[in-house]
Amino acid sequence: MNINVEAVWSWVSAYSLNIIGAILIFIVGKWLARRISRLLTKLLQKNNVDLTLVSFLSNLTYYTLIVLVMVAAAGRLGINTTSFLTIIGAAGLAVGLALKDSLSNFAAGVMLVLFRPFTIGDVVTAAGITAKVEKITIFNTLFCTPDNQLIIVPNNKIISDIITNINAKDTRRIDLTVGISYSDDMAKTKEILRRLAQEDSRILTDPAPTIAVAELADSSVNLVFRPWVKTTDYWDVRFALTENIKNALDAAGISIPFPQQDVHLFVEKEAASGVM
Numbered sequence: 001m002n003i004n005v006e007a008v009w010s011w012v013s014a015y016s017l018n019i020i021g022a023i024l025i026f027i028v029g030k031w032l033a034r035r036i037s038r039l040l041t042k043l044l045q046k047n048n049v050d051l052t053l054v055s056f057l058s059n060l061t062y063y064t065l066i067v068l069v070m071v072a073a074a075g076r077l078g079i080n081t082t083s084f085l086t087i088i089g090a091a092g093l094a095v096g097l098a099l100k101d102s103l104s105n106f107a108a109g110v111m112l113v114l115f116r117p118f119t120i121g122d123v124v125t126a127a128g129i130t131a132k133v134e135k136i137t138i139f140n141t142l143f144c145t146p147d148n149q150l151i152i153v154p155n156n157k158i159i160s161d162i163i164t165n166i167n168a169k170d171t172r173r174i175d176l177t178v179g180i181s182y183s184d185d186m187a188k189t190k191e192i193l194r195r196l197a198q199e200d201s202r203i204l205t206d207p208a209p210t211i212a213v214a215e216l217a218d219s220s221v222n223l224v225f226r227p228w229v230k231t232t233d234y235w236d237v238r239f240a241l242t243e244n245i246k247n248a249l250d251a252a253g254i255s256i257p258f259p260q261q262d263v264h265l266f267v268e269k270e271a272a273s274g275v276m
Contacts, residue, residue, distance in 0.1 A: 022073040029069030037062035056138055108155035109138040117163045125164040127157040171204065172231045174238050178245060179220035184254045186213060186221060192248050193225045200244075202237050204228040220257045 037058045044054040113136065118124045123132050129151060131143035141158055143151040166172075180189050190211050197209045209227035216222075225245070229237045249256060 018077050022076040025073045025076055026069055029072065030066065033062050033065035033069060036065060104156045105139040105154045108159040109136070109140075111159055112136055112141070112155055113138075118165050118168075122165055122167045124166060125162075127153045127161050129153070130166070167231055170231060171228050172234050173226055173228050174234065174241065176225040176238075176241060176245070177214070178223045178225055178249075179217065179256055180223065180249070181255045181257045182221055184221075186223070188252065189223060189249070189254055192252060192254075193223070193245070196241065196244050196248060197225075197227050200237065200240065202229055202233045204230075219259045 040061055041054055041058045044057065045051075112118075118126075118133055120133050120136065123130070129143060129145070131145045131151060134142040134144045134150070136142075138155075140152050140154050143153060145151060178189065178193065180186070193211050194209070197203045197211075203209065204227070207228050209225065211223065211225055214222050214224040225241075227237070227241070246256070
């Protein structure tokens with residue numbers, strides 16, 4: 001096999017700068033890609049972003065930059081990179097269409113982690129459920145219901161719905177409606193409710209509980225009783241108040257009426273006498 005040394009040397013001489021340039025582009029580009037990826041990791045960790053999301057974004061950034069560096073190095077060697085970019089673009093489009101739902105969940109997961117409408121341990125109402133947040137991943141969120149069921153909800157279902165964070169505030173108001181008979185004493189009922197609020201140390205004095213007549217209903221006079229409590233005490237106080245109100249009203253002789261209808265029967269006099 002005869003090798004034309006002069007031709008080889010001529011080719012090397014002509015392309016040596018391009019080869020060296022391509023190697024330098026790859027080395028420097030790889031160093032920059034690793035550096036940028038590490039800086040991104042530190043930035044995300046500093047902002048307490050989920051570790052799974054940190055790893056995913058760092059790797060995605062690194063390999064995307066590596067692909068761009070390789071394309072740049074190939075261009076330095078005189079290779080037409082237009083076809084590479086076209087193939088990469090077409091592949092990205094195909095993957096995007098195939099993983100449309102997954103990418104939507106991923107984007108929603110990024111928004112949940114960055115904007116933090118809730119954190120792990122919060123009780124929220126989202127996507128039609130009310131439960132405690134167990135874990136937030138890049139594609140879905142895990143909830144634990146009060147009866148200890150684990151519910152996995154795609155992130156795009158959460159981000160596209162109204163989110164109510166029940167634990168966001170330190171205090172919460174209990175809204176109770178107390179119905180009494182029209183013949184009962186409203187002032188006495190208010191005093192009983194006021195006393196119950198004072199006797200329970202978990203009920204806050206500021207803001208003061210609201211006790212007022214809200215409605216004259218068909219079968220009852222409805223009063224609203226709205227005390228404020230710490231969010232952590234909400235259900236315990238609500239259950240206790242409901243029981244205590246019933247016992248206190250019974251002891252005071254105040255009745256809690258139930259819906260009823262009065263039926264009046266009219267009998268025509270002639271029809272009645274005909275029957276006789």
